[in-house]
Amino acid sequence: MKKVGVAILGLGVVGGGTYKILTEHRDFYKKNHGVDITVESVLELNKQRAVNLGVQENKICSNIAEICSNPDIDIVVEVIGGLEPAKSFVLAALNSGKSVVTSNKELYCKYSHELEKAAKKNKVGLFYEATCVGGVPVIRALLDNLQGNKITSIMGIINGTTNYILSKMSDKGASYEEVLKEAQLLGYAEANPTNDVEGYDSTYKLSILSSLSFHTKVPYTEIYREGITKINIADIKYAKQFGYALKLLALGKDGENGIEVRVHPALIKSTHPLAGVNDSYNAVYIAGDSVENVMLYGRGAGALPTGSAIVGDIIYCATHPNHSYSTFKNTENADPSTKFVKNFESEYYIRLSAKDKAGVLSKITSLLGKHSISVSQVVQDKGETEGQAPLIMITHETKEHNIEKAVADINATGIAEVNSVLRVVS
Amino acid sequence: MKKVGVAILGLGVVGGGTYKILTEHRDFYKKNHGVDITVESVLELNKQRAVNLGVQENKICSNIAEICSNPDIDIVVEVIGGLEPAKSFVLAALNSGKSVVTSNKELYCKYSHELEKAAKKNKVGLFYEATCVGGVPVIRALLDNLQGNKITSIMGIINGTTNYILSKMSDKGASYEEVLKEAQLLGYAEANPTNDVEGYDSTYKLSILSSLSFHTKVPYTEIYREGITKINIADIKYAKQFGYALKLLALGKDGENGIEVRVHPALIKSTHPLAGVNDSYNAVYIAGDSVENVMLYGRGAGALPTGSAIVGDIIYCATHPNHSYSTFKNTENADPSTKFVKNFESEYYIRLSAKDKAGVLSKITSLLGKHSISVSQVVQDKGETEGQAPLIMITHETKEHNIEKAVADINATGIAEVNSVLRVVS
Numbered sequence: 001m002k003k004v005g006v007a008i009l010g011l012g013v014v015g016g017g018t019y020k021i022l023t024e025h026r027d028f029y030k031k032n033h034g035v036d037i038t039v040e041s042v043l044e045l046n047k048q049r050a051v052n053l054g055v056q057e058n059k060i061c062s063n064i065a066e067i068c069s070n071p072d073i074d075i076v077v078e079v080i081g082g083l084e085p086a087k088s089f090v091l092a093a094l095n096s097g098k099s100v101v102t103s104n105k106e107l108y109c110k111y112s113h114e115l116e117k118a119a120k121k122n123k124v125g126l127f128y129e130a131t132c133v134g135g136v137p138v139i140r141a142l143l144d145n146l147q148g149n150k151i152t153s154i155m156g157i158i159n160g161t162t163n164y165i166l167s168k169m170s171d172k173g174a175s176y177e178e179v180l181k182e183a184q185l186l187g188y189a190e191a192n193p194t195n196d197v198e199g200y201d202s203t204y205k206l207s208i209l210s211s212l213s214f215h216t217k218v219p220y221t222e223i224y225r226e227g228i229t230k231i232n233i234a235d236i237k238y239a240k241q242f243g244y245a246l247k248l249l250a251l252g253k254d255g256e257n258g259i260e261v262r263v264h265p266a267l268i269k270s271t272h273p274l275a276g277v278n279d280s281y282n283a284v285y286i287a288g289d290s291v292e293n294v295m296l297y298g299r300g301a302g303a304l305p306t307g308s309a310i311v312g313d314i315i316y317c318a319t320h321p322n323h324s325y326s327t328f329k330n331t332e333n334a335d336p337s338t339k340f341v342k343n344f345e346s347e348y349y350i351r352l353s354a355k356d357k358a359g360v361l362s363k364i365t366s367l368l369g370k371h372s373i374s375v376s377q378v379v380q381d382k383g384e385t386e387g388q389a390p391l392i393m394i395t396h397e398t399k400e401h402n403i404e405k406a407v408a409d410i411n412a413t414g415i416a417e418v419n420s421v422l423r424v425v426s
Numbered sequence: 427m428k429k430v431g432v433a434i435l436g437l438g439v440v441g442g443g444t445y446k447i448l449t450e451h452r453d454f455y456k457k458n459h460g461v462d463i464t465v466e467s468v469l470e471l472n473k474q475r476a477v478n479l480g481v482q483e484n485k486i487c488s489n490i491a492e493i494c495s496n497p498d499i500d501i502v503v504e505v506i507g508g509l510e511p512a513k514s515f516v517l518a519a520l521n522s523g524k525s526v527v528t529s530n531k532e533l534y535c536k537y538s539h540e541l542e543k544a545a546k547k548n549k550v551g552l553f554y555e556a557t558c559v560g561g562v563p564v565i566r567a568l569l570d571n572l573q574g575n576k577i578t579s580i581m582g583i584i585n586g587t588t589n590y591i592l593s594k595m596s597d598k599g600a601s602y603e604e605v606l607k608e609a610q611l612l613g614y615a616e617a618n619p620t621n622d623v624e625g626y627d628s629t630y631k632l633s634i635l636s637s638l639s640f641h642t643k644v645p646y647t648e649i650y651r652e653g654i655t656k657i658n659i660a661d662i663k664y665a666k667q668f669g670y671a672l673k674l675l676a677l678g679k680d681g682e683n684g685i686e687v688r689v690h691p692a693l694i695k696s697t698h699p700l701a702g703v704n705d706s707y708n709a710v711y712i713a714g715d716s717v718e719n720v721m722l723y724g725r726g727a728g729a730l731p732t733g734s735a736i737v738g739d740i741i742y743c744a745t746h747p748n749h750s751y752s753t754f755k756n757t758e759n760a761d762p763s764t765k766f767v768k769n770f771e772s773e774y775y776i777r778l779s780a781k782d783k784a785g786v787l788s789k790i791t792s793l794l795g796k797h798s799i800s801v802s803q804v805v806q807d808k809g810e811t812e813g814q815a816p817l818i819m820i821t822h823e824t825k826e827h828n829i830e831k832a833v834a835d836i837n838a839t840g841i842a843e844v845n846s847v848l849r850v851v852s
Contacts, residue, residue, distance in 0.1 A: 017716075021574060021716050025574065025576070028576060029574075031641075032573075032641045032753045032754065033573065033753055129571065135572075135716070135717035135718065135720060136720060137563070137566075137567045137570075137571035137572065137720070137722075140563075140566065140567070140570055140571050141563045141566070141567070144566055144570070144738065144742050145555065145563035145566050145735070145738045146561075146563065146734065146738060147458075147459065147738055147741050147742075148447060148451065148455075148733075148734055148737030148738050148740070148741055149734055150451070150454060215457075215458045273702065273723060276699065276702055288734065289730075290443075290447050290561070290730040290731065290733055290734035290737070291561035291724060291725065291730070291731050291734035291735075292561065292724070292725045292728075292730070292731055293724060293725070294561060294562060294563070294722070294723065294724035294725075295721075295722075295723040295724065296563075296720070296721075296722055296723075297699060297720065297721040297722075297723065298717060298718070298719060298720035298721065299717065299718045299719070299720075302718075304715075304716040304717070304718065305716065305717050305718055307574075307716055308572065308574055308575055308714065308716035308717035309571070309717075311574030311716070312570065312571045312572060312573055312574050314574070315573050315574055316570050316573075319750065320746070320748065320750070321748055322746065322747055322748055324745065324746070327458045327459055328458065
């Protein structure tokens with residue numbers, strides 16, 4: 001039987017999960033996949049953590065060189081996260097002839113060109129299913145199932161922390177700050193949650209998914225990014241009234257005018273399959289010219305779901321002798337011929353506090369009209385402050401720049417203040 | 427650039443879709459997948475149909491031998507459907523050294539052991555993503571993404587026709603017969619709809635999916651099967667009242683007592699992701715010991731969505747020189763060591779017409795109790811016939827055989843008649 005040795009770099013949440021899956025399923029893989037996969041080494045400075053997981057002392061090492069020179073190791077799993085030392089370790093592994101499986105979205109997003117170059121040069125595999133959306137099989141679906149399609153759009157809820165927070169805000173009517181605290185206590189959000197709540201994590205994943213979908217490099221720096229920290233519970237409440245769910249959405253489109261990529265909170269019609277994706281579940285909704293629509297749904301994070309994606313890559317690597325690489329020119333920067341749409345079109349949700357007197361609504365809609373914005377729905381709520389009333393509008397499709405100018409004009413009137421502007425996605 | 431020649435056997439709905447995708451995307455595949463895929467031949471007796479699609483006359487043939495002996499053909503796509511001549515043609519293609527891509531669920535379900543044997547012998551590929559759930563990437567997900575998991579259950583809405591019919595019955599409050607007629611007019615149901623509405627199509631797919639999921643042959647003959655022809659609109663109405671959707675469900679479980687496989691109408695909690703899968707959309711919900719839950723959703727049928735799966739397999743075959751085969755002993759019959767659970771456990775929905783007089787409910791619940799069945803919810807509706815009232819119950823979990831005996835006992839009393847028994851799946 002084919003023997004395959006694995007090294008795991010980092011025994012954090014995902015590394016620990018991967019170790020557990022591999023060791024507990026060894027016989028299962030021998031029986032069903034004809035391959036004997038053993039963890040030959042772990043790189044972990046916290047020795048006790050490794051011992052607690054059941055790793056034999058002689059398999060714990062603190063030095064990447066030991067792993068690179070170990071002939072019993074075929075596949076190196078990088079689950080350290082962040083850029084360094086992860087990047088140097090992955091390059092060292094590739095350059096010593098080991099295939100690499102990584103869950104590191106930031107590293108892969110920023111340096112896939114370098115990593116792939118090293119993998120190709122050394123004729124080894126580079127696998128990254130676990131970089132995007134945990135256990136949900138989206139990378140391989142794009143590479144090996146939907147590759148006959150021209151993908152026209154990819155829309156996803158691809159960050160577990162923010163979806164957990166927005167779902168709980170919606171369920172409980174609680175504020176962002178309250179729910180964030182609870183999420184931190186439960187381990188769903190980190191002590192410093194910036195990477196998740198400001199949307200950085202989603203831009204890394206969207207960069208990877210868009211590059212694969214649209215067959216051209218989509219650098220994360222081209223992605224419009226807006227997080228969820230300013231989401232007010234009032235917006236979630238009004239969104240519901242209008243028949244929408246509020247989600248942090250990652251959206252990529254490939255259209256006539258170029259590629260449009262953005263991560264921001266958005267109102268999604270409650271009948272859309274993505275609207276029902278709650279808590280720490282994630283999903284990606286892909287439209288292709290043949291397949292119409294496909295949605296892939298599951299746990300977007302966690303030790304075992306992400307471990308499932310890593311182990312899937314390990315077994316794939318162990319049972320497929322030839323390796324494939326990107327189906328686009330994997331360079332550092334976008335191809336000069338790729339156009340990115342910045343002034344994108346959308347419907348908008350606008351919440352204002354307006355002076356509660358006659359003529360205000362007409363003044364505001366006339367200002368919107370001046371910027372080619374027409375209103376499809378409007379609700380005037382009862383205000384909590386005397387003389388002030390919340391005014392909530394949904395517009396027809398218009399351009400981002402029109403909205404920016406209209407908001408500035410409305411705020412300048414003194415009769416109303418724009419509290420919130422959110423995009424509506426259909 | 428690598429050149430790959432394809433032959434398509436049968437230019438029906440899916441064959442036509444496949445032809446269209448391949449010809450329209452030729453340059454796209456050259457650019458992005460580095461392979462020049464051309465349709466070198468079609469086997470179609472209706473010459474006019476081929477000509478209408480734009481096939482050159484010299485590429486239309488009526489004889490499988492011509493295709494088998496054509497050195498320009500590398501991959502044969504079988505989209506004829508049914509057992510013969512599809513089976514002989516596929517075997518002839520494999521035995522002449524061509525890889526085969528098929529969408530034929532009945533053929534693959536019943537003869538995968540023979541086809542795979544021929545593919546292995548000739549060192550060619552055998553691909554069948556399109557056999558199950560149209561464009562939804564479920565086969566490759568099981569083989570190459572979730573293969574590190576022990577799959578514990580797979581639950582799916584895997585037939586487009588029946589899901590369309592049940593969705594429309596639910597939306598419109600119309601009868602089965604009415605909606606079936608409409609579905610036939612729209613081309614969603616065939617003139618003879620037996621294969622779909624009696625659940626045969628779903629058992630073929632469930633056999634394939636369960637064999638892959640549970641790493642052992644699950645013959646379709648082991649699958650309990652019940653169609654949707656007896657579904658009364660009243661059951662859909664009451665199911666909604668109790669908070670459930672009524673779906674034709676395909677269910678496979680691998681548990682302590684063995685494998686349980688069944689296709690039947692079932693009540694699913696309206697909060698379950700499968701409950702929102704409507705019209706001709708399909709979905710598969712998979713539970714694995716690491717990944718937790720994954721759902722794959724999309725068009726379960728149609729020329730282009732199924733064509734997308736076929737073309738995905740063609741490109742995969744064209745770009746991966748080594749072929750993989752089943753990850754279980756692919757024999758005609760189940761392995762003698764595999765146990766199948768027949769007397770399965772479930773919650774049940776029971777609708778009765780009961781005499782509208784005191785003591786009837788107590789008599790019925792006491793009869794149920796005699797067979798170890800306890801009731802979790804009960805609703806007594808107003809009857810349309812004087813002296814008769816519909817009585818609707820949901821039971822706690824019990825065994826199938828208990829229900830059968832209890833129903834016989836209730837019918838024997840003369841005070842009530844059981845109109846409908848459906849399983850409830852959570």
